[in-house]
Amino acid sequence: MVWPVRGMIARALWCGAAASMVLVPLSWWAQSGGWVRLSDPSEAMPSAGMAIGLVASVLMVWQIVLVARIPWLERTWGQDRLVRAHRIVGFTSFVLVVSHISLFAGHRVIQYPGDAARGLWYLFVVRPWFLFATFGTVLIVVAVVSSVRRSRARLRYESWHLLHLYTYLGMGFALPHQIFAGRDLDDHAHRFVWGIAWGLAAGALLAFRVIAPIFRSLRHGLRVDSVREEVDGLVSVTVTGRHLQALRARAGQFFVWRFLDGPGWSRGHPFSLSAAPTVTSLRVTVHMRGDGSNRLAGLLPGTPVLAEGPYGVMTLERRRHPHVLFLAAGVGLAPLHAMLDAAHFAPGEATLVYRCRPDGRALFAAELEELTDVRVVRLVGHRRSPHSWLPVDDDHPGADHVVLGELAPHIAHSDVYLCGPPGWVTSVKRAARQAGVRRNALHVEEFSW
Secondary structure, three states: OHHHHHHHHHHHHHHHHHHHHHHHHHHHHHHOOHHHHHOOOOOHHHHHHHHHHHHHHHHHHHHHHHOOOOHHHHHHHOHHHHHHHHHHHHHHHHHHHHHHHHHHHHHHHHHOOOOHHHHHHHHHHHOOOHHHHHHHHHHHHHHHHHHOHHHHHHOOHHHHHHHHOHHHHHHHHHHHHHHHHOHHHOOHHHHHHHHHHHHHHHHHHHHHHHHHHHHHHHHHOOEEEEEEEOOOOEEEEEEEOOOHHHHOOOOOOEEEEEEOOOOOOOOOEEEEEOOOOOOOEEEEEEEOOOHHHHHHHHOOOOOEEEEEEEEOOOOHHHOOOOEEEEEEEHHHHHHHHHHHHHOOOOOOOEEEEEEEOOOOOOOOHHHHHOOOOOEEEEEEOOEOOOOOOOEOOOOOOOOHHHHHHHHOOOHHHEEEEEEOOHHHHHHHHHHHHHOOOOHHHEEEOOOOO
């Protein structure tokens, strides 16, 4: 139980740091007379706008930190939780930015009752550094609109990823007006602290997402060794290199891969390891359904590779119970197969439940046959309903959680590892909880964007 305690301490420290980063600038605002100005009708709107803007800026810093791939943060929370937090913090900061702008704009309209357009033009264009902030806001709006669920559904991942990068460019354009035009950052010490906070966040992003991956990839000489087609639409890519044990990759983890084979190489894709990592090789298995993943089938041996990672906390190191149940659907079998490949189990200790294609063909069929120490249960066909994880033609007619208990009699005393499409995973999680699985015994990482 050492890991849970360490994890709780680490999370408490991160939460404390986040809270202090909000409270400190608000204390500056209060010291500069922010509370007093709120009672003045002529100053209340800009004063409130300033406080809201400071909080929005702090949240932007945390947006960067949450996706900077800081190793300690990744190991503590897991990337799927960090990405969800990044999305929540991002939308919250956007709402605050809109409120910040609206309050200042409203104040200008009141100041110039006969010529509101002139007042707004002066505020957003003429004032020093505010034109930069206006342009940055436009970029942030574009990124936020592209991140709304309905917009994401209409965009390819590659297009969305490019638009999403506008967020960071927009933040950069908005920063100077905070430092040089903000009343609450007139003090040189405050400016220094504000600059350090932004600098550390940007530095972490650059260090862990650019410099470290390039250094590690060159150091280990990562290159494509082979490409193998599995069942229709799935392809496995084996990458080889030197002294890969130094990466400390674990079965169940994933890397963000960039294959340097031509245009489009700069867009990274999160693919899980599908076999146990060795000192010389890493293997991923991918469902080809986008421009980036479709290119993998045409990779040539010797293609250089850049890899960020390893990331993810869905590993057997998180296991706490005497039995273990693996549930996978489609290409979701990849990370679970890597864990099965890396571990040895006693008879009756591990069960794999795998929902495969309607035609009955299974990913890694030959390799699954060799798992003599694991009980393998195959489920064939489409789901019986959007709310069920079981296939239409399944021989078990009972409720989802009842069937799960029949397939894994020790499920209440098992660690459960899940990977598959988001809707299917949600159904399995619900059934597992109803079958008696504790929340901390459910291990899942989702990569939906």
